[in-house]
Structure formats: C-alpha cells, structure tokens
Amino acid sequence: xxxxxxxxxxxxxxxxxxxxxxxxxxxxxxxxxxxxxxxxxxxxxxxxxxxxxxxxxxxxxxxxxxxxxxxxxxxxxxxxxxxxxxxxxxxxxxxxxxxxxxxxxxxxxxxxxxxxxxxxxxxxxxxxxxxxxxxxxxxxxxxxxxxxxxxxxxxxxxxxxxxxxxxxxxxxxxxxxxxxxxxxxxxxxxxxxxxxxxxxxxxxxxxxxxxxxxxxxxxxxxxxxxxxxxxxxxxxxxxxxxxxxxxxxxxxxxxxxxxxxxxxxxxxxxxxxxxxxxxxxx
Amino acid sequence: xxxxxxxxxxxxxxxxxxxxxxxxxxxxxxxxxxxxxxxxxxxxxxxxxxxxxxxxxxxxxxxxxxxxxxxxxxxxxxxxxxxxxxxxxxxxxxxxxxxxxxxxxxxxxxxxxxxxxxxxxxxxxxxxxxxxxxxxxxxxxxxxxxxxxxxxxxxxxxxxxxxxxxxxxxxxxxxxxxxxxxxxxxxxxxxxxxxxxxxxxxxxxxxxxxxxxxxxxxxxxxxxxxxxxxxxxxxxxxxxxxxxxxxxxxxxxxxxxxxxxxxxxxxxxxxxxxxxxxxxxx
Numbered sequence: 030x031x032x033x034x035x036x037x038x039x040x041x042x043x044x045x046x047x048x049x050x051x052x053x054x055x056x057x058x059x060x061x062x063x064x065x066x067x068x069x070x071x072x073x074x075x076x077x078x079x080x081x082x083x084x085x086x087x088x089x090x091x092x093x094x095x096x097x098x099x100x101x102x103x104x105x106x107x108x109x110x111x112x113x114x115x116x117x118x119x120x121x122x123x124x125x126x127x128x129x130x131x132x133x134x135x136x137x138x139x140x141x142x143x144x145x146x147x148x149x150x151x152x153x154x155x156x157x158x159x160x161x162x163x164x165x166x167x168x169x170x171x172x173x174x175x176x177x178x179x180x181x182x183x184x185x186x187x188x189x190x191x192x193x194x195x196x197x198x199x200x201x202x203x204x205x206x207x208x209x210x211x212x213x214x215x216x217x218x219x220x221x222x223x224x225x226x227x228x229x230x231x232x233x234x235x236x237x238x239x240x241x242x243x244x245x246x247x248x249x250x251x252x253x254x255x256x257x258x259x260x261x262x263x264x265x266x267x268x269x270x271x272x273x274x275x276x277x278x279x280x281x282x283x284x285x286x287x288x289x290x291x292x293x294x295x296x297x298x299x300x301x302x303x304x305x306x307x308x309x310x311x
Numbered sequence: 312x313x314x315x316x317x318x319x320x321x322x323x324x325x326x327x328x329x330x331x332x333x334x335x336x337x338x339x340x341x342x343x344x345x346x347x348x349x350x351x352x353x354x355x356x357x358x359x360x361x362x363x364x365x366x367x368x369x370x371x372x373x374x375x376x377x378x379x380x381x382x383x384x385x386x387x388x389x390x391x392x393x394x395x396x397x398x399x400x401x402x403x404x405x406x407x408x409x410x411x412x413x414x415x416x417x418x419x420x421x422x423x424x425x426x427x428x429x430x431x432x433x434x435x436x437x438x439x440x441x442x443x444x445x446x447x448x449x450x451x452x453x454x455x456x457x458x459x460x461x462x463x464x465x466x467x468x469x470x471x472x473x474x475x476x477x478x479x480x481x482x483x484x485x486x487x488x489x490x491x492x493x494x495x496x497x498x499x500x501x502x503x504x505x506x507x508x509x510x511x512x513x514x515x516x517x518x519x520x521x522x523x524x525x526x527x528x529x530x531x532x533x534x535x536x537x538x539x540x541x542x543x544x545x546x547x548x549x550x551x552x553x554x555x556x557x558x559x560x561x562x563x564x565x566x567x568x569x570x571x572x573x574x575x576x577x578x579x580x581x582x583x584x585x586x587x588x589x590x591x592x593x
Binding site for chain 2: 041047050056063123135142185193205213214
C-alpha cells in the first residue's frame with residue numbers, strides 16, 4: 030500500500046513524529062482503527078464517509094472521540110499534504126496508553142496518527158483487468174467485529190501470505206462457513222443477470238468506503254444491487270466481477286483461479302463513475 | 312497487568328528505548344506476539360516454556376526468528392532487571408517495518424521489545440478465592456490463530472470491558488458455539504469427581520504457560536486431567552474451580568455469577584505446587 034521510499038511523513042496528535050510509545054494499546058492489543066484515504070487533486074476523497082466510519086468504529090471499541098476529531102484530522106491532513114496533489118493518507122486512531130492489562134482507562138488517551146504516502150505503484154493495466162485467487166485462509170465469524178477497519182489484521186496478513194509476485198493482484202477470502210467475504214485489501218462485486226451483488230458483512234469483513242459508494246450509486250447507474258451470502262462457485266457464476274477500494278478505485282477481475290471473465294459493460298460504467306470521483310472529487 | 316507508576320523500563324533490540332516506529336507491523340496489523348513472564352527471586356519463571364511458545368508463534372505468523380533470539384532476550388532481561396528480584400517481564404516480538412500493505416517482506420525485520428514492570432497489586436485475599444462472571448462477548452472460532460498469544464487482542468479488550476472495579480476478578484469467555492474457553496487474562500480449570508478439566512483450545516483461546524505447567528504436573532499430583540469442550544452450566548457443575556496465569560499463579564474461584572464454591576483440596580495442592588514454582592523457581 031505505502032511506499033517506504035518516498036514521502037512518508039507523519040503527525041502524531043498534530044506534531045511531527047514517527048514513533049509511538051510501546052505502551053500504546055494500539056501496539057499491545059490492536060486497540061484502534063485505521064482509514065486509508067485517497068488524496069486526489071489535493072483533496073481527501075470521500076472524507077466525510079471515512080470520518081463517519083472512524084467515529085462509528087471508535088464507539089464500537091469504546092475509544093473516546095475527542096471533540097472536533099474530524100476537524101483536527103483535517104488540519105493534520107492540510108499540514109501534511111502541503112502542495113501535494115496525489116497520494117494516500119493513512120489515519121490511525123488508538124486508545125493510547127494507560128490502564129492495566131486489557132481493561133481500558135475510563136477515558137481513553139486517544140492518539141491521532143496521520144501519515145502521507147506516495148500513491149502505490151501497480152502495473153498500469155490493472156484498470157483493464159486483474160487475476161485473483163481464492164485464498165485457503167478462512168475468516169472467523171465475529172459479528173461484534175464485522176465491518177470495522179480495526180487494527181487486528183492478522184487474518185489479512187495470513188491470507189495475503191498465500192501468494193507472492195505481481196501476477197496475482199488479489200486473494201479472495203471466504204469465512205469459515207465457506208461464504209465469499211472480500212479481498213484481502215478490497216471488496217468484491219459480481220454482476221449477474223443485470224443485478225449487482227456483493228457479500229453481506231454482518232459476520233466478517235471490512236465495510237469499505239468505496240463499496241458503500243458503489244452501492245449508493247448503483248441505482249443512479251441503473252443497477253439493482255443486493256448483499257448476498259454465496260460460496261465461491263456461486264459467486265464466480267457471474268457475468269462480470271470486480272474489486273474496489275479507496276486507493277485503487279476499481280479493478281475488473283478477468284481471471285479468478287482458472288476461470289476467465291471479460292471486463293463487462295456494467296463494470297465499465299461503475300469504473301467511469303469511480304474515476305470521476307477520484308479525479309474530480311465528486 | 313502493568314503498573315504505569317513504577318519501574319517501566321524497556322529495551323528495543325537491546326537498546327534503551329520506549330517508542331516504536333509507527334510503520335511497524337505490530338501496530339499496523341498486530342503482526343506480532345507477546346509473553347508475560349513472572350520474575351521471581353531474580354529469575355524469569357518457566358523461561359524455556361515461554362521461549363518455546365514464542366518460537367512456535369513466530370513460525371505460525373511467518374515472523375523470521377533471528378539466530379539466538381532466546382539468548383538475546385535473556386541478555387535483555389538480565390540488563391533490564393539488574394538487581395530486581397520480583398516483577399513482570401513483558402516481551403513483544405513484531406514483524407517490524409517494511410513491505411507494502413498486508414504482504415510481509417520476504418525476511419521480516421523482526422523487532423525485540425522487552426519491558427520490566429512491577430508486580431501488579433491485587434487484593435491480597437485473591438489467593439483464597441475470587442468472584443468471576445460469565446462474559447457476554449463470545450470468541451470467534453479460528454483454528455489458524457487458536458492457542459497463540461498474538462497481538463490481535465480486541466476479543467479480550469471487549470470482554471474485559473464488561474465489568475469495572477475490583478470485586479469481580481475475572482470474566483469467563485465462551486466461544487460462539489457457547490463452549491467455555493478461558494478467562495480474559497487467564498485459563499480456567501475445574502475439578503469434577505477427582506478429574507482435572509480445562510477447555511481444549513483448538514478453535515480459540517490462549518494456551519497459557521501456567522496452564523501447561525498444571526497439566527504436566529497433574530499426574531504427579533495424583534490427578535487425572537482432561538481437555539474438554541463444555542458449556543458454562545456443564546463446566547460450573549464441578550467440585551472445584553480455579554484460574555491460572557503466569558503472573559498471578561492460581562486463584563481459586565469461590566463465586567461464578569450467582570453460584571458459590573469452596574476452595575477445594577485439589578485446588579490447594581495445585582496452588583501449593585505453583586507457589587513453590589513461583590518462589591523457588593522449580
């Protein structure tokens with residue numbers, strides 16, 4: 030996601046700093062959340078949506094949200110980005126230090142970490158189509174954690190370790206009941222008989238901001254949409270398939286394991302809509 | 312667990328330091344492991360067992376183990392502890408920085424973090440008996456992660472948030488299938504009709520070092536032992552109940568929700584054995 034060679038610049042609680050106390054609950058327990066936001070034309074894309082997800086995640090993890098968190102974060106972003114037009118903003122919010130063991134202090138010492146990275150460099154033809162594989166790793170079912178972009182991401186680390194190199198762009202992960210959930214770093218969509226399908230995420234997975242954008246805009250694009258619970262073979266039995274996330278936008282899936290697909294017409298319409306968002310910010 | 316007021320002293324890779332790069336995979340994804348070790352009479356108790364669990368965890372999380380990791384850690388411990396006789400040593404191993412997104416670098420930049428804390432201060436009568444509650448939070452089933460003491464500990468944080476104060480000493484957590492797994496920071500045992508029972512941990516839970524010690528020593532103490540998969544009511548239907556971990560040793564359970572228990576004879580034998588370990592190191 031981030032290139033270690035280029036920019037990385039970080040503010041912690043508004044001050045230039047690139048290290049965190051080892052007693053922070055973000056490190057000790059993963060007691061925190063993150064957002065990865067596309068910077069385009071100097072603007073953080075879908076900022077309000079990212080802030081809303083962050084706020085909801087803090088509530089679910091009992092992390093106190095300081096007054097004006099979103100506006101403090103926007104100040105951080107403005108300070109970090111300067112005249113940069115393109116990049117990736119990563120925000121980490123942790124419950125901070127304090128407390129004994131797993132018990133959090135009554136009011137968490139919430140930490141605000143904002144970093145700026147260069148746009149990741151992917152093969153340029155990925156907007157025309159990518160190859161994905163089905164991962165062996167299965168996500169646990171966990172309704173209390175589902176949907177959140179929290180810092181407990183060993184599931185994704187273990188799934189992502191199943192392939193190397195750049196020929197395979199993404200791995201698709203099922204849950205322990207065998208239902209397709211998401212990609213390791215993306216959400217996955219199918220188009221079947223004119224209906225847009227994507228896995229429901231009440232038991233596992235991350236509710237991506239770009240996923241929400243696609244679902245919200247589907248109707249306006251003339252597409253019925255539906256959240257589904259399907260196995261790999263059922264999900265693959267589609268006319269079109271694609272991946273989304275906030276940084277890559279949309280990648281059509283043109284190969285899933287041994288099965289090939291065309292970049293379909295609905296995919297192209299949605300891709301054009303996302304590209305407009307990423308270039309014009311609307 | 313740790314008191315922020317007293318000692319805390321930390322070495323990172325053998326050097327005095329108390330902060331970690333925000334790009335570390337331990338913070339970003341919880342890609343790491345920890346051990347909490349009792350320092351008694353100047354010796355880290357059950358050191359080899361802690362090192363063995365750490366090594367196995369690194370293998371399961373594809374974290375490269377530097378040559379001589381255990382002896383480097385022992386040097387760190389010696390340097391940190393100095394003349395201290397009693398305390399808690401916390402070791403964190405992370406996969407370090409590097410790599411893009413969830414994909415780890417081919418060889419991880421493994422980080423070694425060792426901290427010394429004062430012994431936690433608990434009410435002194437806990438060795439005579441404690442009150443525990445059944446937590447509402449249910450642990451996900453996840454065979455790939457079960458048993459490990461990794462840094463993804465939101466399950467424990469959310470379960471531990473179910474009570475405040477010191478009247479309740481621990482919360483007992485079931486998995487999503489309703490089977491008893493463990494306490495939030497301890498393992499749980501029952502004695503029923505002369506047999507020692509503890510939950511099997513193939514789907515969830517942390518395989519505690521003190522749990523292993525008790526199981527290994529049960530036969531020598533004249534006790535048959537068995538790993539079981541039981542619901543709360545079945546598990547509670549016991550003659551004796553107790554909790555163990557590496558720092559507290561053993562706490563008898565004298566109340567679980569509304570049900571009361573005596574500190575039983577087998578519990579006393581095992582507690583005496585653990586106390587000998589914690590005071591004499593053998």
